[in-house]
Amino acid sequence: MSGAAPTAAPRGESRSRLALTSDRGIALLLSAVMAGLMLVFLVLPVGAILLRSLDTPAGAGLGNFALTFADPRFWDLLVNSLSVSLLSSTLAVGLAYLYAYALQRSNVPLKPLLRIVVMMPLFAPSLVQAQGLLLLLGRNGAFNRFLGFDFDIYGFWGVALANTLYTFPYAFLILSAALAVADARVYESATMLGARPGRIFRTVTLPATRYGIAAAVFVTFSLSVTDFGNAIVIGGNFSVLATEIYNKVIGQGQFALGAVIGVVLLAPAVISKLLEKRISSRQQAQMTDKSVPLTTRANRMRDLLLGGYCLAIMIVFLAIPGIVATASFVKLWPYNMAFSFTHYAFDVQNGTEPLWNSVYVALATAGLGVTIATVSAIVVQKFKTPLSGPLSFLAILPSSIPGMVLGLGYVLAFNNPANPLNLMYGSLALIIFLYVYYNHAQAFLITSTSLKQISSSFDEASTMLGGGVLRTFFKVTLPLLWPTLLGVGVFFFMRAMVSLSAVIFLITPETQVAAVSVLQLADRGAVNQAAAFSMCIMAIVIACLLIVRMVLWLAGAKSVTLIR
Amino acid sequence: MDIRVTGLTKRFGSTTALSDVTMNVPEGSLTCFLGPSGCGKTTLLRVIAGLEDADSGAIMLGDADLSHTPARDRNFGVVFQSYSLFPNLSAAQNVAYGLECRKWSKADIRVRVAEMLELVHLEDQRDKLPAQMSGGQQQRVAIARALAPHPSLLLLDEPLSALDAKVREELRHEIRAIQQRLGITTIMVTHDQNEALEMADQIVVLNAGRIEQAGSARALYDRPRTRFVAEFIGAINTFTVQDPQTDPHLGTLRLRTSEPLASSTVGVRPEAIKVLGDAEEADNVFAATIEKATFLGNMTVLHARLEAAPDQPVVFEAHGPADGLEAGRKLRLGIAAGDVKDLA
Numbered sequence: 041m042s043g044a045a046p047t048a049a050p051r052g053e054s055r056s057r058l059a060l061t062s063d064r065g066i067a068l069l070l071s072a073v074m075a076g077l078m079l080v081f082l083v084l085p086v087g088a089i090l091l092r093s094l095d096t097p098a099g100a101g102l103g104n105f106a107l108t109f110a111d112p113r114f115w116d117l118l119v120n121s122l123s124v125s126l127l128s129s130t131l132a133v134g135l136a137y138l139y140a141y142a143l144q145r146s147n148v149p150l151k152p153l154l155r156i157v158v159m160m161p162l163f164a165p166s167l168v169q170a171q172g173l174l175l176l177l178g179r180n181g182a183f184n185r186f187l188g189f190d191f192d193i194y195g196f197w198g199v200a201l202a203n204t205l206y207t208f209p210y211a212f213l214i215l216s217a218a219l220a221v222a223d224a225r226v227y228e229s230a231t232m233l234g235a236r237p238g239r240i241f242r243t244v245t246l247p248a249t250r251y252g253i254a255a256a257v258f259v260t261f262s263l264s265v266t267d268f269g270n271a272i273v274i275g276g277n278f279s280v281l282a283t284e285i286y287n288k289v290i291g292q293g294q295f296a297l298g299a300v301i302g303v304v305l306l307a308p309a310v311i312s313k314l315l316e317k318r319i320s321s322r323q324q325a326q327m328t329d330k331s332v333p334l335t336t337r338a339n340r341m342r343d344l345l346l347g348g349y350c351l352a353i354m355i356v357f358l359a360i361p362g363i364v365a366t367a368s369f370v371k372l373w374p375y376n377m378a379f380s381f382t383h384y385a386f387d388v389q390n391g392t393e394p395l396w397n398s399v400y401v402a403l404a405t406a407g408l409g410v411t412i413a414t415v416s417a418i419v420v421q422k423f424k425t426p427l428s429g430p431l432s433f434l435a436i437l438p439s440s441i442p443g444m445v446l447g448l449g450y451v452l453a454f455n456n457p458a459n460p461l462n463l464m465y466g467s468l469a470l471i472i473f474l475y476v477y478y479n480h481a482q483a484f485l486i487t488s489t490s491l492k493q494i495s496s497s498f499d500e501a502s503t504m505l506g507g508g509v510l511r512t513f514f515k516v517t518l519p520l521l522w523p524t525l526l527g528v529g530v531f532f533f534m535r536a537m538v539s540l541s542a543v544i545f546l547i548t549p550e551t552q553v554a555a556v557s558v559l560q561l562a563d564r565g566a567v568n569q570a571a572a573f574s575m576c577i578m579a580i581v582i583a584c585l586l587i588v589r590m591v592l593w594l595a596g597a598k599s600v601t602l603i604r
Numbered sequence: 605m606d607i608r609v610t611g612l613t614k615r616f617g618s619t620t621a622l623s624d625v626t627m628n629v630p631e632g633s634l635t636c637f638l639g640p641s642g643c644g645k646t647t648l649l650r651v652i653a654g655l656e657d658a659d660s661g662a663i664m665l666g667d668a669d670l671s672h673t674p675a676r677d678r679n680f681g682v683v684f685q686s687y688s689l690f691p692n693l694s695a696a697q698n699v700a701y702g703l704e705c706r707k708w709s710k711a712d713i714r715v716r717v718a719e720m721l722e723l724v725h726l727e728d729q730r731d732k733l734p735a736q737m738s739g740g741q742q743q744r745v746a747i748a749r750a751l752a753p754h755p756s757l758l759l760l761d762e763p764l765s766a767l768d769a770k771v772r773e774e775l776r777h778e779i780r781a782i783q784q785r786l787g788i789t790t791i792m793v794t795h796d797q798n799e800a801l802e803m804a805d806q807i808v809v810l811n812a813g814r815i816e817q818a819g820s821a822r823a824l825y826d827r828p829r830t831r832f833v834a835e836f837i838g839a840i841n842t843f844t845v846q847d848p849q850t851d852p853h854l855g856t857l858r859l860r861t862s863e864p865l866a867s868s869t870v871g872v873r874p875e876a877i878k879v880l881g882d883a884e885e886a887d888n889v890f891a892a893t894i895e896k897a898t899f900l901g902n903m904t905v906l907h908a909r910l911e912a913a914p915d916q917p918v919v920f921e922a923h924g925p926a927d928g929l930e931a932g933r934k935l936r937l938g939i940a941a942g943d944v945k946d947l948a
């Protein structure tokens with residue numbers, strides 16, 4: 041060996057022990073911190089809901105449940121919730137399937153445009169769908185006012201339609217992914233065996249995507265059941281369970297009864313999540329590395345029909361934000377249609393403060409969320425500590441908790457003098473933690489998947505070269521992972537900008553956020569100002585998407601998914 | 605310093621990847637782990653590296669027990685099968701990585717990196733990212749990176765298996781040359797017998813988690829102890845012998861061997877089977893009929909049937925002009941007593 045360069049210091053027993061404990065120490069410390077945060081901001085609130093629902097004047101018991109179940113109104117609301125969600129879920133999945141099919145399996149033009157337009161509902165609070173529908177089809181809507189129709193959109197149909205629009209993009213993303221994978225060999229075999237297109241669709245395409253369909257049904261159904269913005273704006277006298285919690289808690293201060301309905305709402309979400317998990321675990325081995333990707337053959341007629349369909353859907357998805365934008369720019373919808381900027385002055389209530397609160401909260405959520413999701417993913421995947429197992433369960437737990445229920449849990453857990461973190465109550469910090477943990481599951485899964493794709497041989501190579509846990513992370517893992525993490529940040533930002541039901545109970549005049557402002561303005565009948573507020577939220581979300589897309593493009597990371 | 609492995613056992617759930625492995629890697633030598641896919645070569649290498657913990661057994665480097673030394677403090681260099689260069693770092697930065705971990709000074713690092721890149725003939729590629737280099741170049745950088753911190757042991761896990769035949773050939777010679785020049789103790793995993801035969805001072809043949817035999821290429825070829833080793837290194841005809849200890853017979857003929865047989869399986873390398881002229885004699889002479897002759901240019905591969913044991917086919921090679929060597933032809937085949945190998 042050449043003697044010129046310094047040789048590595050001889051390493052004695054004590055030295056290596058020390059290194060071992062320090063890496064192990066970091067692993068244990070981070071695991072403990074993550075577990076602690078999850079306990080406080082996830083387990084505690086959910087526990088608080090369960091406890092509160094059992095808390096009766098006569099001590100712990102099922103009295104609240106008995107009281108609720110004995111009330112015929114509860115059963116009406118349950119039927120309302122289930123029927124409206126079933127309908128909107130069926131519609132959303134059916135329409136989205138055909139739309140995704142057109143984009144994945146035909147040669148319709150302008151696919152990037154078609155794809156982004158149906159994502160619009162993700163860029164705004166859910167209730168913008170109801171807002172737009174009212175402006176189109178409501179009592180003072182464009183159709184009734186200007187075109188002489190006489191629609192009555194309030195109630196069941198309005199909620200069903202609004203939820204269909206709101207959940208369509210979620211269904212589309214799932215189905216699009218399901219339809220994107222296809223093994224050409226199967227299709228070619230079917231064709232060579234003499235199957236006609238209709239038969240191929242029934243015998244090959246549908247079976248291959250049935251898990252995607254099931255997943256889409258579950259997701260859209262639980263979104264509809266637990267959404268309350270649309271129901272409150274367009275429901276009229278039609279109430280559902282989600283609006284009932286709102287009324288019980290905000291209107292009447294009946295926390296225990298609200299908690300009971302919260303537990304009831306938890307049930308369908310948990311059940312569909314469990315089913316979805318079982319189903320997706322069975323979907324694995326559909327594509328093998330020998331599969332041949334399907335290429336789309338030319339077919340004029342098919343493209344024309346599907347193109348027409350896509351155009352119609354696109355018009356609907358443009359009409360909603362379009363009409364909201366129009367309403368935000370006119371003097372007084374629908375009476376004075378002169379162009380005006382006055383509604384953007386935001387001279388009511390707290391002015392633009394909720395908007396800035398939202399931006400601040402969303403940025404903080406993105407930063408904190410990415411950090412927490414990344415650390416949890418690393419802790420679960422790379423560190424083998426006794427906490428890895430429980431952490432991996434807790435990390436994906438939030439995906440089955442409706443935002444509204446988690447939010448109520450925060451109120452019950454933190455608006456409680458016995459909780460040392462009580463002073464967080466009424467602060468933006470608590471809202472930030474709520475958003476982080478509400479969206480934790482998805483962010484954690486995205487990060488874990490990316491982390492898995494970074495070959496473990498890099499870790500091992502680094503270890504063999506003498507690198508510790510932290511050096512490996514900052515020198516190797518982070519430089520490879522950052523585009524994904526930026527994508528996760530965008531995801532947190534978007535969700536924090538638009539989520540309404542999660543924070544509705546945590547809002548104080550000082551911590552007002554934009555989505556809640558829209559609801560309150562719409563509730564008060566300030567149609568134009570509500571529209572202007574919605575437009576601002578959408579503009580901020582879209583601007584964020586554009587900026588991040590540009591950063592990624594400049595950095596050469598083009599394949600990162602931003603919209604989820 | 606020698607590496608000594610004793611009684612190593614490793615299980616993954618119900619699979620036993622290594623069972624009671626004991627062996628020795630002499631200082632300065634190149635040892636190959638050879639065996640079919642799934643026999644435990646990688647696992648053995650990773651246990652030695654410290655990337656896996658064994659269930660039982662010990663690893664000693666000289667007199668030091670490595671059991672409680674974590675992988676990153678063992679100061680071993682590893683080259684992995686798949687390219688494991690850090691994709692975000694240039695060739696030079698990759699080579700410098702281990703030196704930075706050891707807190708070398710900037711100046712020393714610069715000197716050492718240049719020296720290492722020169723060693724693998726990549727001085728001109730120092731600023732390229734892994735994705736901008738060919739597979740062969742990437743593995744050279746990986747070798748330079750592993751060697752840079754003066755490791756006490758170099759571990760290579762099928763470093764050539766992802767490369768094309770020509771590059772593989774080239775790099776084989778180069779690795780061996782570097783290894784001999786630096787005199788670094790090296791373990792290389794391979795499933796390619798030619799690679800092992802060409803490069804290794806010592807070959808350790810593994811089968812289903814056990815060591816079948818260890819020794820020099822010559823020793824394993826000339827004196828395989830088991831049928832597995834005999835068949836894995838080179839080709840061999842195996843025959844079943846009756847009454848091996850008392851009165852060994854191959855079919856109806858008495859079999860002459862240089863040493864008494866212990867087992868009933870014997871092996872004869874194809875090149876040890878000679879076609880005898882009319883007047884020629886040998887220790888063992890068999891009458892045979894050619895069943896099939898395959899002309900391969902420089903030689904002819906012959907499948908034949910022995911009259912003494914028609915149920916035990918034999919394959920051998922004839923070099924030079926193959927006149928008249930065709931199916932149906934009758935021959936006399938000679939096998940020297942010393943060429944009959946006793947296989948367990």
Ligand SMILES: Nc1ncnc2c1ncn2[C@@H]1O[C@H](COP(=O)(O)OP(=O)(O)O)[C@@H](O)[C@H]1O
Pocket residue numbers: 616619620621639640641642643644645646647648
């Ligand atoms: N991480 C692991 N988990 C479970 N089984 C493993 C793991 N690594 C190796 N094995 C099993 O151990 C055996 C030996 O594997 P390996 O050492 O990789 O073989 P080789 O490198 O000789 O092809 C195989 O049966 C393999 O399936």
Ligand SMILES: [Mg+2]
Pocket residue numbers: 645646647762
């Ligand atoms: Mg291997």
